[in-house]
Structure formats: C-alpha cells, structure tokens
Amino acid sequence: MRRYQLSNGLTLIYEKKPAKSVSVAILVKAGSNYENKDVYGISHFIEHMLFEGTMKRKNSRDISNEIEKLGGEMNAYTTTDRTVFFVKILGKHFDAALDVLSDIMQNSVFDAKTIEKERKVILKEIDMVNDQPRFLQWIFFNKNLFSRHPAKNPAYGSIQTVGKISRKDILSYYNKYYVPNNLIISVVGNVRSLKLKIEESFKNFKYKKAPKYKKTFEFANKRKISVLRKKLINSYMVFGYKTFPRLSKESYTLDLILGILGRGQSGWIFDEIRNKRGLAYEVGVNHEASVDYGHFAIYLNTDKKNINQIKSIILEEFKKLKKINAKEINEAKTFIEGQFLMENEDNFQLADKLAFWELIKDAKLLNDYIKN
Incomplete structure (x- = not known):
C-alpha cells in the first residue's frame, strides 16, 4: 500500500491489485456528527446534490450515464463521520471515472430548483425509513443510547431540519468541508501513473483550512428501556x-x-x-x-x-x-480472519476500508487488524 500527500493537502491511498476492475472511494471528512442542530442532514443533502449536475454534466442522468455506459457503478453514502463517493469500473475506463468524480467534487452547481426537487426526494426517504421497522429500530436505539454525542441523530436529519436547509446553508457547508486537505482518495486496482492523474484532476482544488472535528466521549448510561409504540404484527x-x-x-x-x-x-x-x-x-x-x-x-x-x-x-x-474456552476463542478468530480476508478480495470493500482507517488514523492499520 502506498500513501501520498499532495501539495494541496489531498491524501491519496493506493493498493495495487492485479484485477480487471478498479475501485475509487473519495471520503470527505464530513458527516452528521459535524453538523449543528439547525442543519441536521446537510451532509446527506450535499451527497445527493453532487449527483445533480455540474457545468459540464447538466443533470443526474448525464453523470450516471458516463459511468453506467461503460459497465461501471457509481454511488455514495453518508454516515455520522464521513461522506463517501465511489465508482467501481473496468481498469481501462479509470480515466473516465476519475473525470466524473473530480468534476462532481469540484464543480457541482447546486441549482436552486434542483435543491427543491431533491429536498422532496430526501423527505420521502425519511418517510420510508420511518415506515420500515428494520431501519427505525436503529434510529430509536441510537437516540436513546446517546445523550450528548451527536451519533444520537440520524445521518439524513429530520423532516423539520431538512425542510429548512437553504441553498446558502449548502454552499457554506460545502465550501467549508469540501476542500482537498479534508479529502481522502482511496484506489484499489492496477492504475498506471495514478499519482500524476490525481494531481492533474485536482490541480485547481486549492488548500483551505477546514474545521477540525471535536470529539465527544460519553460514559456508559444506567440501564434504560425505551418503547416506541406502532401498529405492527411483530x-x-x-x-x-x-x-x-x-x-x-x-x-x-x-x-x-x-x-x-x-x-x-x-x-x-x-x-x-x-x-x-x-x-x-x-x-x-x-x-x-x-x-x-x-x-x-x-x-x-x-x-x-x-x-x-x-x-x-x-x-x-x-x-x-x-x-x-480456548477452542471457542480460536474458532471466533478464524471466523473473523475469514470474513476479513474475503471482504478485502472485493476492490470496493478494500478501498472503502482503507479510506475509513485513514480517517481514523492511518490506512496501514488495516493490515494490522488480524494481528490486533
């Protein structure tokens, strides 16, 4: 594994693997834990908006078609501590994938009408989660598990906060956190001249001081039983x-x-x-x-x-x-090792994990996981 720090502060992680496909994960150090209470859900909102158009690619279809017509897949997700955009594609199409990713990261237009359209989509997403007990149980659990820690808040925000997020809020948050020194790019596959390609694609992305995440530590709570009553069979x-x-x-x-x-x-x-x-x-x-x-x-x-x-x-x-007993412990270790190694055979899984460990401290720690 190689790690590069580019002149604009961007971190590049590269794991060379002899495979036909290549996976790229771009991690932004911004998730729901970074948000203030008035704009809960804004990280997730911006994740949606980066698929909604740039100066070069006018809408979401233009963006997705660039990848899908080449047989690739493109998506993103937002958690408490990060927003991740990723592409998995044949290695021979890496340059095309990088062009799309670098474009949406740097040149999204955040059109006012599109913001309103996407707001409706996100509000429907929140309704969907609230209608599905398998999702809702985790929202309810975290809300009651944590008292001060922002992890108690769902990453997509609430109907109230998402309904109030303005274009000005979005631009302010984007300009604050979507800066090269707050990004980690993780690439797994076989790509020639990768560092030069990343440098060229992000050469106009200028260093700008980004807010540091303020850690919050909570001690264990007393025993707590919380019940949310809904009309369900189970x-x-x-x-x-x-x-x-x-x-x-x-x-x-x-x-x-x-x-x-x-x-x-x-x-x-x-x-x-x-x-x-x-x-x-x-x-x-x-x-x-x-x-x-x-x-x-x-x-x-x-x-x-x-x-x-x-x-x-x-x-x-x-x-x-x-x-x-020792036999049961060894069986558990063997299980964990097997799961870990098989997951890492998937280029995307590995790219995602390397970016996460770099966020935590150092991508190289992933290689020490089984030892620890």
Missing part, C-alpha cells in the same frame, strides 16, 4: 450497550465477541433464540466502532410476548462469555 428489539471507539483495544475484543455471539446461524445468540427455541426469525449481532464512539447490540423481531424471555436469554449468553 415487535422489533435492539438490546445493546455503549462501547468503545475503533482504535481502543477493547473494540478488537468486541469484534471477537461478535465472532462468538453473532457468527451467522451458528453464533450463540442465533442458536439459542432461533435454532433451539424458535422465538424469532431474524436475529443478529452488530458491533459499530468509529472515531469517538461505539455500540454493541443484538437485534431481532419477535412476538411481544417473547421479549422478556429473550432478554433473559441474551443476558445469560453474555454471562457464559466468562467461562469461554
């Missing part, structure tokens, strides 16, 4: 804890626990709740660890009459971890 439950940031030693331990409790259909939680007792259909375990926060949670859907029994089962499985 009940959706998330049972979880506030945990540690990604760089902490404990977060690696929690990954190992995930490999024990949540290893597909053979993990302890799935085995006890579904295989042995048939108390739920969908059962899973999730560990999220980011720059300055983390959570560990079990999620499922079941009949409401089963909830108390399931909570007791979950607590019992946690207690059993105190008596875990």
Whole structure:
C-alpha cells in the first residue's frame, strides 16, 4: 500500500491489485456528527446534490450515464463521520471515472430548483425509513443510547431540519468541508501513473483550512428501556450497550465477541433464540466502532410476548462469555480472519476500508487488524 500527500493537502491511498476492475472511494471528512442542530442532514443533502449536475454534466442522468455506459457503478453514502463517493469500473475506463468524480467534487452547481426537487426526494426517504421497522429500530436505539454525542441523530436529519436547509446553508457547508486537505482518495486496482492523474484532476482544488472535528466521549448510561409504540404484527428489539471507539483495544475484543455471539446461524445468540427455541426469525449481532464512539447490540423481531424471555436469554449468553474456552476463542478468530480476508478480495470493500482507517488514523492499520 502506498500513501501520498499532495501539495494541496489531498491524501491519496493506493493498493495495487492485479484485477480487471478498479475501485475509487473519495471520503470527505464530513458527516452528521459535524453538523449543528439547525442543519441536521446537510451532509446527506450535499451527497445527493453532487449527483445533480455540474457545468459540464447538466443533470443526474448525464453523470450516471458516463459511468453506467461503460459497465461501471457509481454511488455514495453518508454516515455520522464521513461522506463517501465511489465508482467501481473496468481498469481501462479509470480515466473516465476519475473525470466524473473530480468534476462532481469540484464543480457541482447546486441549482436552486434542483435543491427543491431533491429536498422532496430526501423527505420521502425519511418517510420510508420511518415506515420500515428494520431501519427505525436503529434510529430509536441510537437516540436513546446517546445523550450528548451527536451519533444520537440520524445521518439524513429530520423532516423539520431538512425542510429548512437553504441553498446558502449548502454552499457554506460545502465550501467549508469540501476542500482537498479534508479529502481522502482511496484506489484499489492496477492504475498506471495514478499519482500524476490525481494531481492533474485536482490541480485547481486549492488548500483551505477546514474545521477540525471535536470529539465527544460519553460514559456508559444506567440501564434504560425505551418503547416506541406502532401498529405492527411483530415487535422489533435492539438490546445493546455503549462501547468503545475503533482504535481502543477493547473494540478488537468486541469484534471477537461478535465472532462468538453473532457468527451467522451458528453464533450463540442465533442458536439459542432461533435454532433451539424458535422465538424469532431474524436475529443478529452488530458491533459499530468509529472515531469517538461505539455500540454493541443484538437485534431481532419477535412476538411481544417473547421479549422478556429473550432478554433473559441474551443476558445469560453474555454471562457464559466468562467461562469461554480456548477452542471457542480460536474458532471466533478464524471466523473473523475469514470474513476479513474475503471482504478485502472485493476492490470496493478494500478501498472503502482503507479510506475509513485513514480517517481514523492511518490506512496501514488495516493490515494490522488480524494481528490486533
């Protein structure tokens, strides 16, 4: 893996792989954790707007067609701590992909009429999330898990805040955070003269001081039970804890626990709740660890009459971890290693992970993950 710091402050990560495809991820250090309360959802709003037209490509179809006509795929996502734009395409079309990505990053026009059109799209997206319990359960969980940390807020904002975000707000936020020294470009594949191509594509992107993210650390809460009542056949439950940031030693331990409790259909939680007792259909375990926060949670859907029994089962499985043997630990390590290495065979997955670890501290830490 090679890491370059360009003269304008842009960070370039390159992992050379002998493959027909190449993946490019452009990470912007701006997500919902960076927003003030009046513009919650603005990072996600800008993510949408960068697909809506530049001086060169007038609308979203012009942008997407440039990639799709070559057999590639292009998309983006916004989280609490980052916004990521990515393309996966055949290596021989890399230059075309770079031209599109560099264009939307630097030359988006943020047309007023298009902003209003896209506002409607985002408001529909929020309605859709609120209508789907599988998504809504996580929004409700984070809102109740965190008290001060901005991770309690959904990345897409709220109907109230998105409804008020103005073009002036968008331009101000974009000009503040979409600067080269606040970007990480991660490329995985086989590209000749990559550094020169990136430098040429972003030569007019000038260094500008960007606000630093202010970390927020929260200690564990007291036990809390929160209920959101909706007319549903099944009940959706998330049972979880506030945990540690990604760089902490404990977060690696929690990954190992995930490999024990949540290893597909053979993990302890799935085995006890579904295989042995048939108390739920969908059962899973999730560990999220980011720059300055983390959570560990079990999620499922079941009949409401089963909830108390399931909570007791979950607590019992946690207690059993105190008596875990070496064989079970080694199996969990083997599971984690297998998942990690197979995911990294996918160019996009690897490009995305390298950008994330560079955001956290250093992309090279990804190579030490299994060791840790």
